[in-house]
Amino acid sequence: MIRALLFKEWKKTKWFAIGAFIAGVILLTYLFLKLGRSFRMVGLEHLWDVIVNRDQFLFRDLKFFPPAVGFCLALAQFVPEMVQKRIKLSLHLPLSNRKIVFTMLGFGMTLLMIIFAMHLLILLTFSGIYFPVEITASMIYTLLPWYIAGLAAYAMMSWICLEPSWKRRIFNTLIMFASLQLFYLTDFPGAYSFVVVSVVIIPFYVLPFGYFSVQRFKVGIQD
């Protein structure tokens, strides 16, 4: 039954997932080409100097890409469920509601993590060729909060989509924007080094909220 449920989720999000992956690859290719031009124009020594001594981060353009993907995946996955209250059908499957909701949310999170992991792998391979491990490590510490923001954006947007009451949706949206700000407190490279592990907790803390909204839906709360 869970396999069938996962298949249904894949059917819903397949084209979005492929599109998001390709969009990420195009964005990365653009950034690599831009950097390649800088390598040719000013040389790698100058670029290393700018990164190390002037605290510049070369992949700043990636900043809002992960949350954008997170938002869109949640919309692709849960808007069809909430239109005409189709989620009722899923909830009538011979499985506990908790299992159904968490399978759907778990599917989305895993899909997102796969897309992000592939993007990061491409980025780190590029970085490993042109930059030493110290610069790559700083890059990871700078990028991770943004990619975790993508997971949090997905979890929060799912919560908003699954919420049956519009009034509550507004408050949920406020919580979402306030929480997402936590990932963008500064642009300084590596500023999250001490807290990056704690930051990972946020999307998983928020993930069950969607189940809470489904419970509210089940008991008939609506505007």
Added chain:
Amino acid sequence: MKNRYSINYLIVILGTLLLAWLLPKSYHLVTDTASKNIFTYYSSVDKAFCTIDFDDKEERLIRKNMNTNRVYSESEFDSILPMFYSRQLMADGRMPKSIHGKLINPREVNSKKFFFKVNPTDKNKPHIGLYTLFESMSGRVRIEMPGDVFRLNSKIEFINPETNRVNEEKSQCFNKIFEKRGFRFPAKMAAGNPSTRKAYDEGYFIIDNDDQIFHLKMVNAMPFLRKVSLPAGVVPEYIATMEPDDRSFYAFVFDTNKRLYIITTEAYKLQEIPTSAFDINKDQLLIMANPLFWNVNVISSKGKTVLALNADTKQVVDEVTFKQDITESAYSKFILPFAVGFTNANTKYIKPMVYFGSYWVLLTNLLLTLVFVFITRYRKQKIQLFSVVWIAITGIYGFIANIIFNR
């Protein structure tokens, strides 16, 4: 249903913490004003501190001698602070030939005049452990990029940026001298000035794992490493290098006892620089030096203290303190029980911090708890122990979160 409640509690907790972060932040956005920073400089002519301060009543800058309270015009003030305004005086042809019998050489003024500033964020910030070591004796006027950078892990390694590969030969050559001089890896910090826009290069001052300071330079493509002997009890915490025009010292050393030293160019002797109570992790240090006096400013949350030091002996000549009015804001006293923050002016790192208000707020918390109980009754809801306890602890934040999310 039990699960439902526990998830709702998670939502309330998140909402509360976000409010504890955003409400005080919004309050500060609306109410914060700049703290007054009065320019203070020791006059070698008047032998007293002089200040420039903005007068709110007269709506203009007031330049005066702090001892006599005599107010000067702008051009008079130039003459009272000839060391600070030396360029203006030289341009006007008004630079004195001597001050209190001491001959003034304009070249000496230029070479011994410097500004040195250290903020807590200079120390408390993420940095990438790669360092550019210039050739110190290239024979060229302009400093040129060396074509590699070094790292200090279990040994020193030079890496070529164009190939991203280690230069084994150079690394080995430098490593030999590090071993010979008794350097203990890994280094705790390396301080240098990796800029080509300076008159000369003095390389790096490195604190090794045994808290010893070493001076590293590259001279004629060969390593130069020298241990700096430290007086007993001096454990370096932070070093900031400087290449002053008169080449009288190499660097400032901040030790764990919150004392400040300079490493002089006279056989690397450490000379203490008197300061008022100073914590590198919280306070700002600004030294405005001239051939006669060093003005050592320590700016902290309590205010600013300026010491005038004799430039030769570094003995304190005069001292002045400006206290900052710390007005306890009413908000924290009666409404906001605590504040959560993630950024701080003293560090570039993101760190969660909690600032507590006063005990007075417990009264408000109690009142809000009662209001919540009343509202819950009015809504004909069951009173939850969690909500009551949570509001009693978190006050206004927990109250708002519960009102919205606990229906």
